[in-house]
Amino acid sequence: NNKSLGLLIEExxxxxxxxxxxxxxxxxxxxxxxxxxxxxxxxxxxxxASTLTATAAxxxxxxxxxxxxxxxxxxxxxxxxxxxGDIDITDNNGTNWTTVAGxxxxxxxxxxxxxxxxxxxxxxxxxxxxxxVEVDYAGLEAGSFRTSAIATTTATFTRAADVATIDDVxxxxxxxxxxxxx
Numbered sequence: 001n002n003k004s005l006g007l008l009i010e011e012x013x014x015x016x017x018x019x020x021x022x023x024x025x026x027x028x029x030x031x032x033x034x035x036x037x038x039x040x041x042x043x044x045x046x047x048x049a050s051t052l053t054a055t056a057a058x059x060x061x062x063x064x065x066x067x068x069x070x071x072x073x074x075x076x077x078x079x080x081x082x083x084x085g086d087i088d089i090t091d092n093n094g095t096n097w098t099t100v101a102g103x104x105x106x107x108x109x110x111x112x113x114x115x116x117x118x119x120x121x122x123x124x125x126x127x128x129x130x131x132x133v134e135v136d137y138a139g140l141e142a143g144s145f146r147t148s149a150i151a152t153t154t155a156t157f158t159r160a161a162d163v164a165t166i167d168d169v170x171x172x173x174x175x176x177x178x179x180x181x182x
Contacts, residue, residue, distance in 0.1 A: 012161040013141045015150035016065045020138040023050035032059035039134040042077050042108050049136035054126035062123035074122040075112035075146040077136040080105040085128025093121035112146045
């Protein structure tokens with residue numbers, strides 16, 4: 001079915017999570033977890049996402065962003081590889097862990113947390129030794145809700161605001177600037 005489901009127009013946002021697809025990078029601090037960039041990602045490209053495997057119970061992968069107190073939304077796509085133990089996410093260095101629900105081994109699911117705080121420390125905890133998950137497009141955005149995924153490597157990346165002009169007679173898009181889902 002090629003029927004349009006609507007037009008998504010997003011505000012400008014910056015992803016402050018570095019190496020958000022490559023959890024082998026040193027920006028991600030690993031404790032009792034091994035990371036490999038060997039997973040087929042959300043974009044269906046081989047070796048574009050990461051696999052995290054616990055080497056002991058409660059293994060973590062965390063990243064810190066230094067910033068003033070503000071509302072921030074942490075989001076991440078996760079897919080189960082092996083095991084059945086809890087997988088948790090945090091945006092405050094594990095002061096609070098949120099167990100992700102409905103984790104699938106066949107489809108990516110996006111999870112998010114929003115909190116007002118300074119210096120967020122965000123990431124994943126694998127509760128059971130030897131369990132493994134694939135992760136992709138981790139994001140930390142200033143704001144009270146998540147937007148579509150923004151890829152990063154060595155630096156933060158800002159996506160410009162989308163702009164669309166609608167003809168007030170025909171209700172057709174006559175110009176558009178940005179990345180749209182139609």
